[in-house]
Amino acid sequence: MKQTYAYTVDLTNIEGNGDFPCPKCGAVISPDDTSEETYSIVEPKVNSYGLEEIVICCNNCANQIHLTGFSLLEKLSVK
Numbered sequence: 001m002k003q004t005y006a007y008t009v010d011l012t013n014i015e016g017n018g019d020f021p022c023p024k025c026g027a028v029i030s031p032d033d034t035s036e037e038t039y040s041i042v043e044p045k046v047n048s049y050g051l052e053e054i055v056i057c058c059n060n061c062a063n064q065i066h067l068t069g070f071s072l073l074e075k076l077s078v079k
Contacts, residue, residue, distance in 0.1 A: 004063050011069035025061035039065075 007023040014020050018031040022039075029039050038059055045053040051070040058065060 006064040006066060008066045008068060011067055013069070022058040022061060022063070022065065024063045025058060027058055027060040029056070029058070029065070 005024060009020060009023065011018070020029055021027065022029055027038055033039070036059070039056045040059060042055040042057050042064065044051065045055070049071060052068075053070070054067045056065050056067060057063070
């Protein structure tokens with residue numbers, strides 16, 4: 001049985017256009033990838049203020065990645 005891990009990636013710490021490497025295997029996760037070849041969305045988490053977190057699964061190593069930082073990004077996009 002293969003052991004999986006959960007990692008947290010804060011999107012506010014990512015520079016560039018949103019691409020980042022998987023913390024485990026290094027596969028490039030891109031928000032522009034709509035084919036789900038590299039990753040799959042497991043669960044979006046929302047609260048009363050909007051999107052709080054998205055849990056994705058890297059299709060290369062099967063580890064879960066919790067994407068956070070949406071609240072700050074939303075505030076920045078409004079300005």
